[in-house]
Amino acid sequence: MKLRLRHRIQLTLFLLFFFPALLLVSGEKHLNADREHRLQPLEAEQLLAYYAQNIWQQWQRDLNATRLDAPLPHSIKGYWRKQNDAWQGNRRVPQVGLMPCPEAEGRFITLVSTHLVQVYYCRQNAETKQIYQLNLDTLLQQKLASEHFKLAWVFPAEGVAFQPSRGSEKQDITLLASSIKPSLQRHDQGSVLQPPLHYFWHPLPIADTRLLLVHNLGNNYLMGGLLVGWLVLSLLLSLLLSRWLTQLIQQRLAFFSRAAALVALGDFSFRLPEQHQDEFIVINQLFNRMLGEMQRQQQQVSEQNLMLQETNDKLKETLATVQLMQGERFEKARVLLQSAEIGLLRHTVQSPLSSLQQGVEQLDSLRQSMAVQLQHPGLNRTELQESQQYLAELVHHLSEQLQQLNQQLTTSHAGPVPDLGEPSDIRLAELLQQVICDYTPRLNAAGHKIYVRCSSQLVLHLYPQVLYQVLSHLLNNALQHAFPAGVAGEILISVKQEAKQLLITFRDTGVGIDDLNQSRLFQPFHSTDQAYQAAGMGLYLARQLVEELLRGQLHYQRSEEKGSTFIIVLPLAVNDQE
Structure with missing residues (x-):
C-alpha cells in the first residue's frame, strides 16, 4: 500500500x-x-567511616612525607618551618604562624568564613615550629560508590559546608540549611531525610569537623x-x-507546472511569484532571471559594442593624462628623497655635534678656571699641570669627534658604516663611563641623576664605536623626550648576563610612551615630540646598528610603572673574569 x-x-x-x-x-x-535503592543508615555509617579513614590515613602519610627540599604532597597546600627565629616555606608565612600553637599538642587551627575556609596544623617544640595547611579539596577527592553521592566537609560551629571546587580556583562554600544545622551541631553522627536529598554525617578527627554524605533520591x-x-x-x-x-x-x-507549459509554447513573458519569503524564492528568482536574459541578449550585444567604443576613447585620454602626470610625480619623488636623505644626515651628525658642543662648554669652563688660577698670587703649579693634562685629553676627544663627524659627512648613508676598524676587547664599564662623561654637562644642567650597575671586569669583543653610538642615541633620546622642561629625573643603566646573552637595560623615570607611539617607535622619521626638528631617526639608527653590526636586538619593554625601558640583547661571547 x-x-x-x-x-x-x-x-x-x-x-x-x-x-x-x-x-x-x-x-x-x-x-x-x-x-x-535508598541508602540505609548502617550502610551510610560504614561508607562515611571508610571515607574518613582514607582521609585521615592520606593526611598522616603526607604529613610525615613533607619536606622543605621536595615538592609538597597533594594533601598539603602549604608548609612553613621556623628554626632559630628564621622562617622557611613555599610562600609568605600566614598570620597564624606568628601566634603560638594551641596548648594541646597536635591541635588544628581553622579560619572559616562564607568566602574562604582554611585549616592549619601546628606543632612546636623547644627548637622548631612547623605549620601545615591542609588541602581540603584534595582530601575530599574520594572514589564515591555512586554518581548520586556527594561529599562535603562541614564546620558545625560556623554553619559552613565545603565541597570540592571541580577545577575552579574559587572555593565552593555553602551555608548549612536551617533544617539540618541544629542536628549537625548537637550530634557527632546522624542522618536527616529531606526528599529528594538524604543527609548522613560522621565525625572527623580534624578540628572538630564532620564528613557529610548527600544522597540524591531523584523525582x-x-x-x-x-x-x-x-x-x-x-x-x-x-x-x-x-x-x-x-x-x-x-x-x-502548481506554479512550476504552469510556467513549464507556457515556456513549451514559446511564451517567455510569464514570471513566477517572488513575494513569498521562503526557500522557493531563490528558485523563482533564478527561473525569472533566465527568462529575462533570453529576451535581453540581443539588446545587450549592441549596448556592449557602444560601451567598448566609449571605453577605448577613455583609455586614450587616460594614457595622455598619465604621461603628463608621470614627469610631475618623478620630480616630487626626487624632492621627497632628497628631504629624507637630508633628515637622515642631520640626525646622524646630531650626536657628534652634541658631543662637540659639550666639549666647547668644558673648554670654556676650563678657561675660566685657569684664568682664576693665573690671577691668584700663589700660583699652584700642580693644579696648573692637572688642568693642562685635562685640557690635552679634552682636545684629543674633540679631535676624535671631529674626525667622526667628517667621516659621516663624506660617506653615503646608503652604504656600510665607514672605518669601523676591527672588533676589539673593551671594558663595558669604562665605555659606559665615557658616554656618561660626554653628557655630564647636559645632565647637570637639567638636574638629572644617572646610575650604572655593571661589573668592572666585564670584557666584550665587538666594535666599540658602534656600541658607543647606540648608547649615545638612547641617552640623547631620554634627555630630549623623557622629561618635561624643568623636571629632574633618574636614568638607570644595568648590565647582566643570562645564559649566552648579555642584557643592557636602559630605564628612565620620565613620562613614558603611549600605545599609539609604541607601535611606531622604531620607524624612521617618527618622533613622539614634534618640537625637535629633523627628529625621529635616533631609535631607528640605534636598532639598525645593533641588528646589522652587533648581531643583537633592541626592543622596548612595556611597564605599568612610569618611564620607558629599552633592552639591548647581545648574543656575544662575554668574558667575565669575576
Whole structure:
C-alpha cells in the first residue's frame, strides 16, 4: 500500500520527535534503577567511616612525607618551618604562624568564613615550629560508590559546608540549611531525610569537623509527567507540521507546472511569484532571471559594442593624462628623497655635534678656571699641570669627534658604516663611563641623576664605536623626550648576563610612551615630540646598528610603572673574569 505525501510527512515527523523520547525513557529507567535503592543508615555509617579513614590515613602519610627540599604532597597546600627565629616555606608565612600553637599538642587551627575556609596544623617544640595547611579539596577527592553521592566537609560551629571546587580556583562554600544545622551541631553522627536529598554525617578527627554524605533520591513522578507530555507534543507537532508542509509543496508545484507549459509554447513573458519569503524564492528568482536574459541578449550585444567604443576613447585620454602626470610625480619623488636623505644626515651628525658642543662648554669652563688660577698670587703649579693634562685629553676627544663627524659627512648613508676598524676587547664599564662623561654637562644642567650597575671586569669583543653610538642615541633620546622642561629625573643603566646573552637595560623615570607611539617607535622619521626638528631617526639608527653590526636586538619593554625601558640583547661571547 502506497502512502500519500501528507501521510509520509506525518510518519517521518512523528518518528523524528518520538526517537528522543525513547532515549529519555531508556535513560530514566537506568537512572531510576540506581536511585531505587535508598541508602540505609548502617550502610551510610560504614561508607562515611571508610571515607574518613582514607582521609585521615592520606593526611598522616603526607604529613610525615613533607619536606622543605621536595615538592609538597597533594594533601598539603602549604608548609612553613621556623628554626632559630628564621622562617622557611613555599610562600609568605600566614598570620597564624606568628601566634603560638594551641596548648594541646597536635591541635588544628581553622579560619572559616562564607568566602574562604582554611585549616592549619601546628606543632612546636623547644627548637622548631612547623605549620601545615591542609588541602581540603584534595582530601575530599574520594572514589564515591555512586554518581548520586556527594561529599562535603562541614564546620558545625560556623554553619559552613565545603565541597570540592571541580577545577575552579574559587572555593565552593555553602551555608548549612536551617533544617539540618541544629542536628549537625548537637550530634557527632546522624542522618536527616529531606526528599529528594538524604543527609548522613560522621565525625572527623580534624578540628572538630564532620564528613557529610548527600544522597540524591531523584523525582520519578516529575520525569514521568514530562515523558507523557513530550509524547503528546510530538504527536500534535507531527500533525500540524505535515499539513502545513503538504500545502506549501503543492502550491509551489502548481506554479512550476504552469510556467513549464507556457515556456513549451514559446511564451517567455510569464514570471513566477517572488513575494513569498521562503526557500522557493531563490528558485523563482533564478527561473525569472533566465527568462529575462533570453529576451535581453540581443539588446545587450549592441549596448556592449557602444560601451567598448566609449571605453577605448577613455583609455586614450587616460594614457595622455598619465604621461603628463608621470614627469610631475618623478620630480616630487626626487624632492621627497632628497628631504629624507637630508633628515637622515642631520640626525646622524646630531650626536657628534652634541658631543662637540659639550666639549666647547668644558673648554670654556676650563678657561675660566685657569684664568682664576693665573690671577691668584700663589700660583699652584700642580693644579696648573692637572688642568693642562685635562685640557690635552679634552682636545684629543674633540679631535676624535671631529674626525667622526667628517667621516659621516663624506660617506653615503646608503652604504656600510665607514672605518669601523676591527672588533676589539673593551671594558663595558669604562665605555659606559665615557658616554656618561660626554653628557655630564647636559645632565647637570637639567638636574638629572644617572646610575650604572655593571661589573668592572666585564670584557666584550665587538666594535666599540658602534656600541658607543647606540648608547649615545638612547641617552640623547631620554634627555630630549623623557622629561618635561624643568623636571629632574633618574636614568638607570644595568648590565647582566643570562645564559649566552648579555642584557643592557636602559630605564628612565620620565613620562613614558603611549600605545599609539609604541607601535611606531622604531620607524624612521617618527618622533613622539614634534618640537625637535629633523627628529625621529635616533631609535631607528640605534636598532639598525645593533641588528646589522652587533648581531643583537633592541626592543622596548612595556611597564605599568612610569618611564620607558629599552633592552639591548647581545648574543656575544662575554668574558667575565669575576
